[in-house]
Amino acid sequence: MSIEIRAEDVNVEEIMRQIRRRIDEKRRGLYTDDELREIAEHRLDAVLDAGEFNPDFVADFRGGTARWNYRFHTETIYRSSRGAVGRALETIRKLLKPIQKLFWNPNPMISALSRQSDLNLYFVELFHNLSRELTKLNLENQELKNRVLTLQGRLDLLARREKTLEDMVVYRDDPGAEGPEGPR
Amino acid sequence: MKLTLVVQRCGEEVQGGAEALCRAWAKRLAARHEVEMLTTCALDYTTWADHYPPGPATVDGLRVTRFPVARVRDPRRFALYSDIVLRDHHTADEERVWIEENGPVSPALLDAVRQSTADLLLFFSYRYWTSFHGAAAVPGRAVLVPTAEDDPVLAIGAYAPAFRAARGHLFLTPEERDLVQRVAGDSVPHAVIGSGVELVAAAAGIDLRARFGLETPYLLYVGRLDGGKGVDVLARDYLRFCAAHPDAPVLVLAGRQHLSLPEHPKLRALGPVSESEKRALMEACALFVLPSPHESLSIAVLEAWALGRPVLANGRCAVLAGQCLRADGGLFYDGYGEFEQALQLLQGRADLRDALGRQGRTFVERECAWSAVDARLEEALARFAASPARG
Numbered sequence: 001m002s003i004e005i006r007a008e009d010v011n012v013e014e015i016m017r018q019i020r021r022r023i024d025e026k027r028r029g030l031y032t033d034d035e036l037r038e039i040a041e042h043r044l045d046a047v048l049d050a051g052e053f054n055p056d057f058v059a060d061f062r063g064g065t066a067r068w069n070y071r072f073h074t075e076t077i078y079r080s081s082r083g084a085v086g087r088a089l090e091t092i093r094k095l096l097k098p099i100q101k102l103f104w105n106p107n108p109m110i111s112a113l114s115r116q117s118d119l120n121l122y123f124v125e126l127f128h129n130l131s132r133e134l135t136k137l138n139l140e141n142q143e144l145k146n147r148v149l150t151l152q153g154r155l156d157l158l159a160r161r162e163k164t165l166e167d168m169v170v171y172r173d174d175p176g177a178e179g180p181e182g183p184r
Numbered sequence: 185m186k187l188t189l190v191v192q193r194c195g196e197e198v199q200g201g202a203e204a205l206c207r208a209w210a211k212r213l214a215a216r217h218e219v220e221m222l223t224t225c226a227l228d229y230t231t232w233a234d235h236y237p238p239g240p241a242t243v244d245g246l247r248v249t250r251f252p253v254a255r256v257r258d259p260r261r262f263a264l265y266s267d268i269v270l271r272d273h274h275t276a277d278e279e280r281v282w283i284e285e286n287g288p289v290s291p292a293l294l295d296a297v298r299q300s301t302a303d304l305l306l307f308f309s310y311r312y313w314t315s316f317h318g319a320a321a322v323p324g325r326a327v328l329v330p331t332a333e334d335d336p337v338l339a340i341g342a343y344a345p346a347f348r349a350a351r352g353h354l355f356l357t358p359e360e361r362d363l364v365q366r367v368a369g370d371s372v373p374h375a376v377i378g379s380g381v382e383l384v385a386a387a388a389g390i391d392l393r394a395r396f397g398l399e400t401p402y403l404l405y406v407g408r409l410d411g412g413k414g415v416d417v418l419a420r421d422y423l424r425f426c427a428a429h430p431d432a433p434v435l436v437l438a439g440r441q442h443l444s445l446p447e448h449p450k451l452r453a454l455g456p457v458s459e460s461e462k463r464a465l466m467e468a469c470a471l472f473v474l475p476s477p478h479e480s481l482s483i484a485v486l487e488a489w490a491l492g493r494p495v496l497a498n499g500r501c502a503v504l505a506g507q508c509l510r511a512d513g514g515l516f517y518d519g520y521g522e523f524e525q526a527l528q529l530l531q532g533r534a535d536l537r538d539a540l541g542r543q544g545r546t547f548v549e550r551e552c553a554w555s556a557v558d559a560r561l562e563e564a565l566a567r568f569a570a571s572p573a574r575g
Contacts, residue, residue: 019525
């Protein structure tokens with residue numbers, strides 16, 4: 001949700017209501033899914049742009065799996081993309097398949113690449129969810145840090161007060177010392 | 185009418201809202217009444233050490249008599265009793281000790297108050313020894329100008345009877361009236377006066393770039409740089425905002441510095457500035473920021489509005505939030521979340537900033553012209569003088 005304000009006859013009460021509604025929404029779930037996704041993607045941008053990765057990777061990543069992942073079936077290694085010639089080539093490869101299997105067994109490779117393709121999808125999902133969780137934890141961590149600071153402040157205050165009280169007791173117990181003025 | 189104004193300190197060098205208000209009111213009242221001011225010889229409110237010579241003097245053309253302070257403040261005892269009285273369970277005796285420690289203790293001033301033949305005596309700042317004991321010495325003629333803020337001092341039980349014994353209360357804002365009446369009830373005649381603001385243009389000919397190396401846009405705070413004014417929290421929140429929004433404008437802090445600030449290229453502390461420099465800074469700022477959590481009225485906010493600039497104020501201070509709402513001249517925040525949202529909104533919307541500044545100026549022209557303040561003050565004093573004496 002964005003805050004929409006017209007600049008003529010500004011009503012501060014209304015602006016403050018909108019600001020508070022927006023913050024309430026954030027507090028309810030910390031951030032909406034869309035905002036979390038946005039934050040997570042920004043972080044990914046920063047990492048990828050800063051390194052030596054292909055800068056188009058992020059766009060590909062967002063563009064859908066077909067643009068960056070591969071699909072792998074048992075027939076994938078025999079396919080060709082050369083139109084009519086390719087189809088003829090595919091037929092010859094199928095015919096020669098029994099002979100090819102005399103030289104090597106392609107099944108473990110087919111199986112591994114197929115599983116790798118599935119794993120890629122899984123890792124993308126995993127990284128995405130992890131980055132979302134990390135964002136949530138960062139926010140929670142920030143809140144906890146603020147609470148620790150508040151408690152530390154209170155602790156310092158009590159320690160100072162204890163020290164002053166101790167000093168004053170010593171002051172009063174020393175008969176040679178001139179004590180502070182008493183209450184009027 | 186013969187009027188005596190009693191204030192904790194008074195002099196050209198004195199910086200302080202209540203003291204400035206006292207002088208401003210005294211100048212206005214002197215045009216129509218016989219006015220004298222009683223004060224101490226102190227300049228520094230942290231020690232109350234005598235600075236000015238005792239006896240009669242003239243400040244701003246006003247007759248002022250200063251009295252010596254009997255003892256300087258012991259910071260250790262004051263801190264201890266503040267800790268006990270303001271943050272813990274305590275006794276009535278401890279409250280009385282706190283009032284002594286708070287000072288400024290001046291028995292000679294108290295004698296002068298007792299001997300005053302004024303029709304009414306106006307005591308500024310309820311929290312100080314001078315007002316607490318002064319008003320008690322002349323209850324039938326004492327008018328309190330509490331300049332109360334929403335802080336733990338107001339909850340000190342010893343003050344409630346002192347408020348109730350006064351002949352009248354003069355407040356600066358409706359929020360201040362509500363605060364005081366929450367602890368003292370509403371049986372005492374009262375009025376909300378406010379303060380006037382001079383609607384003068386900023387000092388021309390001050391080149392901010394040449395003098396301070398400043399480029400616009402910038403955010404501005406003017407006032408004392410200390411924790412009590414919320415400047416430490418402002419610096420922290422602003423740097424957090426900068427980390428999330430690298431295009432944040434520079435924050436300029438103008439005023440005497442009483443705390444250490446973090447080093448950051450966008451955080452500029454200018455030190456004390458002259459009145460004309462302050463106006464030039466205000467007129468050119470994108471936004472005037474006031475982080476103080478405790479105010480009875482912010483003159484600086486009124487001055488920013490008088491110059492057509494919008495305000496972002498600490499909403500934890502009910503007075504500041506009330507000022508912003510009444511004038512529709514600025515936004516306010518409670519915590520970093522609201523600070524970020526409000527600043528982000530105002531940073532990106534020059535049209536909104538200008539509109540808020542315009543509305544603030546209209547409010548100041550309507551409510552804070554000295555003629556309007558004078559009329560309210562005269563009406564209230566006449567009413568108090570005519571009302572039966574209390575106490």
